[in-house]
Amino acid sequence: MKFSQGIKMALSAILSNKMRSFLTMLGVIIGVAAVIALIGLGEGATGQVSDQIESLGTNLITVNLTGGRNRSLEEDDIEKLKEKPYIESIAPYFSGSAIVKVGNKNMNTSLEATSPEYEDITNSHVQAGRFLVDNDLKLRFRVAVIGVEVADELFGHRNVVGESISINGTPFKIVGLLEEKGSSMMGSADNRIIIPLTTAQRLLRNTSIRSFYISADSPETVDLAVDELEAYLMKKFKDENSFRIISQSQLLSTVNEIAGTLTMMLGGIAGISLVVGGIGIMNIMLVSVTERIREIGIRKAIGARRRDILFQFLIESMVISGLGGVIGILLGITGSNLIGRALNLPVAISPRVIALATGFSVTVGIIFGLYPANKASKLNPIDALAYE
Amino acid sequence: MIEMKNIKKIYRMGSEEVAALNGITLSVKKHEFVSVVGPSGSGKTTLMNIIGCLDTPTEGSYKFEGVEISQYDNNQLARIRNRKIGFIFQKFNLLPKLTAAENVELPLIYMGMPGRERKERVAAALKSVGLSNRSHHRPNELSGGQQQRVAIARALVTGPMLLLADEPTGALDSKTGEEVMDLISELHSKGNTIILITHNMEVAKRGQRIIRLHDGLIVSDEEAVSV
Numbered sequence: 001m002k003f004s005q006g007i008k009m010a011l012s013a014i015l016s017n018k019m020r021s022f023l024t025m026l027g028v029i030i031g032v033a034a035v036i037a038l039i040g041l042g043e044g045a046t047g048q049v050s051d052q053i054e055s056l057g058t059n060l061i062t063v064n065l066t067g068g069r070n071r072s073l074e075e076d077d078i079e080k081l082k083e084k085p086y087i088e089s090i091a092p093y094f095s096g097s098a099i100v101k102v103g104n105k106n107m108n109t110s111l112e113a114t115s116p117e118y119e120d121i122t123n124s125h126v127q128a129g130r131f132l133v134d135n136d137l138k139l140r141f142r143v144a145v146i147g148v149e150v151a152d153e154l155f156g157h158r159n160v161v162g163e164s165i166s167i168n169g170t171p172f173k174i175v176g177l178l179e180e181k182g183s184s185m186m187g188s189a190d191n192r193i194i195i196p197l198t199t200a201q202r203l204l205r206n207t208s209i210r211s212f213y214i215s216a217d218s219p220e221t222v223d224l225a226v227d228e229l230e231a232y233l234m235k236k237f238k239d240e241n242s243f244r245i246i247s248q249s250q251l252l253s254t255v256n257e258i259a260g261t262l263t264m265m266l267g268g269i270a271g272i273s274l275v276v277g278g279i280g281i282m283n284i285m286l287v288s289v290t291e292r293i294r295e296i297g298i299r300k301a302i303g304a305r306r307r308d309i310l311f312q313f314l315i316e317s318m319v320i321s322g323l324g325g326v327i328g329i330l331l332g333i334t335g336s337n338l339i340g341r342a343l344n345l346p347v348a349i350s351p352r353v354i355a356l357a358t359g360f361s362v363t364v365g366i367i368f369g370l371y372p373a374n375k376a377s378k379l380n381p382i383d384a385l386a387y388e
Numbered sequence: 389m390i391e392m393k394n395i396k397k398i399y400r401m402g403s404e405e406v407a408a409l410n411g412i413t414l415s416v417k418k419h420e421f422v423s424v425v426g427p428s429g430s431g432k433t434t435l436m437n438i439i440g441c442l443d444t445p446t447e448g449s450y451k452f453e454g455v456e457i458s459q460y461d462n463n464q465l466a467r468i469r470n471r472k473i474g475f476i477f478q479k480f481n482l483l484p485k486l487t488a489a490e491n492v493e494l495p496l497i498y499m500g501m502p503g504r505e506r507k508e509r510v511a512a513a514l515k516s517v518g519l520s521n522r523s524h525h526r527p528n529e530l531s532g533g534q535q536q537r538v539a540i541a542r543a544l545v546t547g548p549m550l551l552l553a554d555e556p557t558g559a560l561d562s563k564t565g566e567e568v569m570d571l572i573s574e575l576h577s578k579g580n581t582i583i584l585i586t587h588n589m590e591v592a593k594r595g596q597r598i599i600r601l602h603d604g605l606i607v608s609d610e611e612a613v614s615v
Contacts, residue, residue, distance in 0.1 A: 298481045303470020303498040305463050
């Protein structure tokens with residue numbers, strides 16, 4: 001009996017009891033829809049995070065000094081490092097959080113105190129006004145560059161260059177508005193303000209610089225730049241635990257790894273519901289076989305071999321779960337898009353995931369349909385014909 | 389065509405042995421019309437099952453068209469059932485969800501025949517039983533007599549050598565039963581070999597030869613005397 005005949009027989013059996021077939025499929029539908037939606041949202045979020053990391057520049061390196069207060073890098077250290085090969089630019093910085101206030105509106109924001117090099121190193125350009133300049137640092141001006149979320153929240157508009165803003169109680173003048181960067185699971189890149197390093201040092205009465213953003217010449221030389229840094233810092237502090245160097249590409253691969261694991265876990269959990277769906281199929285197929293004992297006897301009497309009967313029932317369960325898979329995929333795609341739109345989350349569904357889900361659902365049909373189909377094929381035609 | 393020698397079918401019930409057939413020796417030639425009669429428990433259904441390759445004997449030799457098939461495996465028996473034997477059952481045994489044409493088509497599907505050829509054969513078979521205009525009806529839309537005729541068409545469609553009928557009129561009223569027996573007699577006159585079991589002597593007498601079974605043995609085998 002040819003495959004196409006089998007499919008026709010399977011479809012007519014499935015259509016002859018639509019409600020029951022639908023309920024049987026439901027397990028697979030839900031399982032596949034869940035797999036597709038969860039993986040879609042998972043990969044969407046991952047994509048967004050890695051895009052954001054990448055947007056800061058993949059030749060970005062972060063150096064943090066740890067340990068006692070007297071461990072820091074001075075001006076001449078910075079000059080020497082700048083001259084090293086592969087290292088292009090260095091921006092020392094502090095970061096923390098601050099409360100900013102305009103009129104009677106206030107909000108929490110993240111604060112970074114740094115130097116003009118920061119703009120290029122971290123790709124933080126302004127869309128209006130200017131970034132920090134050397135003079136701001138020299139003369140310790142109280143100027144600030146703010147992100148769009150701060151502007152929107154406190155001013156209600158983006159025409160903020162020249163306005164005044166209070167940072168932890170001290171008034172500053174806004175000289176620039178940053179470009180919009182968007183937000184992700186890592187937080188909003190638009191909710192921050194940047195002030196000159198030296199101004200912050202004076203206000204906080206603290207001059208030691210313990211964190212640095214460093215850019216390598218190019219994404220390809222990042223690892224070499226990291227080596228140079230390591231060598232210098234080891235020579236200076238003689239303790240490899242006194243500093244931590246993180247390159248953006250490292251960060252990216254870590255994020256991808258974590259996200260990958262998370263996505264697989266989500267997929268795995270959703271996959272469990274596919275197994276439950278498969279059990280449901282096996283259950284109904286067993287009932288179906290019992291209901292059709294007489295029919296099987298008749299078919300065998302007119303010449304169906306064991307494998308014809310096995311085939312017939314196996315194809316039936318494969319079609320049920322395959323159809324459930326297709327419906328589940330459509331449901332998963334629409335569902336994840338709806339959720340994404342509602343919660344403002346990105347969705348990324350690749351053809352690979354769809355193929356995986358299809359393959360999975362057909363396989364479930366084969367595995368869980370095998371036992372009932374085998375049982376059907378082994379029936380003795382004489383006994384089967386006599387069954388009432 | 390059929391040669392059976394000392395066929396026995398023994399069932400084991402716990403420690404006891406029950407012989408449904410206790411040593412049957414018979415031969416049936418092509419074009420014969422044989423009726424098998426006997427009380428219930430005489431073994432006629434068991435004999436029918438063995439002749440029809442639905443079951444294998446415990447002992448004895450069964451030669452079908454000269455080939456020893458008593459030790460055939462399931463697949464081989466299925467092949468014979470498909471191509472060489474046509475069954476007609478008391479309860480018709482049509483598949484309720486298929487139309488008449490689809491029911492008749494089924495043996496051809498298991499034979500592996502391509503679609504176009506199948507449709508032609510089905511049309512011819514339904515025509516030969518006079519049901520061409522009912523081919524799209526389901527069994528529940530047909531009368532008992534019509535259902536049995538569809539079953540006969542199904543039995544004929546692969547062009548088998550042998551037709552086996554198990555109480556073909558058992559579920560029909562006497563008038564319809566007559567019509568079906570007329571059809572079977574007609575098939576015989578067209579050259580088919582027919583073995584029929586029944587406990588209705590009127591039906592049995594339609595055959596040329598009556599074999600009487602009792603307790604798993606043949607007690608008589610004689611020419612039918614037409615009334």
